[in-house]
Amino acid sequence: MDDNQAPSSRRQEGSHKDRRGSGGSGGPRAKTPDEWKEILEPDRYEVCINHGTEPPFSGRYNGYSPDGGYMCACCRAELFSSDAKFDSGSGWPSFWRPASEDNIEYVQDTSYGMTRTGVNCGRCGAHLGHVFDDGPAPTNLRYCINSLSLIHESDCREE
Numbered sequence: 085m086d087d088n089q090a091p092s093s094r095r096q097e098g099s100h101k102d103r104r105g106s107g108g109s110g111g112p113r114a115k116t117p118d119e120w121k122e123i124l125e126p127d128r129y130e131v132c133i134n135h136g137t138e139p140p141f142s143g144r145y146n147g148y149s150p151d152g153g154y155m156c157a158c159c160r161a162e163l164f165s166s167d168a169k170f171d172s173g174s175g176w177p178s179f180w181r182p183a184s185e186d187n188i189e190y191v192q193d194t195s196y197g198m199t200r201t202g203v204n205c206g207r208c209g210a211h212l213g214h215v216f217d218d219g220p221a222p223t224n225l226r227y228c229i230n231s232l233s234l235i236h237e238s239d240c241r242e243e
């Protein structure tokens with residue numbers, strides 16, 4: 085991993101190619117990894133953009149129970165709700181369904197010699213976690229999500 089790049093290569097000129105606003109294809113997904121690196125804290129960048137995994141029981145939202153929605157830490161799309169959160173004992177926030185399938189993207193992940201289903205934000209493409217089929221009824225799904233990929237709505241208000 086080479087995250088010790090010289091900061092001199094950041095931002096060459098002032099031409100902004102920001103294409104948000106029209107809501108068409110592209111949107112926040114048009115950000116490059118370098119652009120995300122300037123916006124996100126290093127640990128969020130590692131999880132959301134580099135598809136890392138936070139250590140179990142380390143995240144803010146494991147064992148967190150206030151009501152409300154959980155947004156994408158990168159683009160604020162609504163991803164999950166406290167209504168579908170449960171304590172899986174895994175050490176990561178777990179949900180048995182997303183708030184809206186439209187905001188979730190499923191990808192096959194064959195890293196670490198396993199075949200798993202990765203879960204990304206459907207709007208910006210940020211890595212969220214994985215989904216497993218050992219969850220509770222009625223879906224029997226367990227969305228195992230990094231706290232660093234999420235922001236609970238009560239934390240959004242403080243920004």
Ligand SMILES: [Zn+2]
Nearest residue numbers: 156159205208
């Ligand atoms: Zn997003």
